[in-house]
Amino acid sequence: MNTQELINKEVLTAEERDFLNSTNPEWVKEFLFHNSWNNTYLNLDVYSEVKHEERQFEMETGLPSDIEEDFDIEECSMYKDWEKEQYLKEEFGGTW
Numbered sequence: 001m002n003t004q005e006l007i008n009k010e011v012l013t014a015e016e017r018d019f020l021n022s023t024n025p026e027w028v029k030e031f032l033f034h035n036s037w038n039n040t041y042l043n044l045d046v047y048s049e050v051k052h053e054e055r056q057f058e059m060e061t062g063l064p065s066d067i068e069e070d071f072d073i074e075e076c077s078m079y080k081d082w083e084k085e086q087y088l089k090e091e092f093g094g095t096w
Contacts, residue, residue: 012041 001019006012012020012032021028031045057063 007043008046010043010046012043014039014041017041 001016003020003023006016006020007024007027009016017028017032020032031043032041033044034041
């Protein structure tokens with residue numbers, strides 16, 4: 001295993017953590033967080049909460065997280081579907 005490659009990974013296995021602990025225990029203690037539910041280690045030196053939240057936004061909305069200021073929501077197909085659904089609800093009542 002290559003130490004530098006492992007240090008740059010976001011999620012490490014227990015085996016990878018053990019290897020790094022044998023070569024660089026101070027770094028392991030400072031930057032690795034143990035996920036006990038799946039026995040993996042999150043590298044806090046690489047992990048970004050901002051990137052995590054951007055990804056969550058994309059998954060929840062279907063829109064890219066880096067929407068440009070001139071992004072026209074009315075041109076988005078998801079918005080058009082939503083707008084159509086709202087019109088049908090108002091016109092005919094009920095849910096579609």
